[in-house]
Amino acid sequence: GNSVTQMEGPVTLSEEAFLTINCTYTATGYPSLFWYVQYPGEGLQLLLKATKADDKGSNKGFEATYRKETTSFHLEKGSVQVSDSAVYFCALEKAAGNKLTFGGGTRVLVKP
């Protein structure tokens, strides 16, 4: 079956540091890949997505590239802010309207 593996947190960084959160997946075919962000006490917000190999999703300074050869979708940001402190979830979807498979989430804490 499908699965998503994320690096365990928490990840603690200083402001303006470089952030990488690793995400690898197992799935047959060509799933769509997503990163969601969850701020404390809130629901999930879509951060970025990629629907085919070599696509790069980007939003709010975050980027992730769909790498089929390594089955990965690592999230990166060049200079984090305190406001980026949140839990980040990697997810895959096999077909439109189908179920999402989530990773376990990675908590990021950015200190001033």
Add this chain to the structure above:
Amino acid sequence: DGGITQSPKYLFRKEGQNVTLSCEQNLNHDAMYWYRQDPGQGLRLIYYSQIVNDFQKGDIAEGYSVSREKKESFPLTVTSAQKNPTAFYLCASSMRTGELAQHFGDGTRLSIL
């Protein structure tokens, strides 16, 4: 603005009681989903519905029930059979074709008194 509304934000239940969580969307999405999130953990799918009057069990459906009588609404009932109901519950919706991303509500936190 279009979106997903979950209510209430906080809910308390006595032991042995059923309780219903509301989820309404005005995004004209066909598919809707319920997830459970426990502290420090990821999301687990409870039930999902691809179309009105149809729904399927997710990974942890025991102790829960749903209905999908209208496209806009997908209420979740946490029954007394659910022995550990304290959690954060998230509702989501998506199109069935085209735009793939699921859109989430702000969640309902359920606690047992």
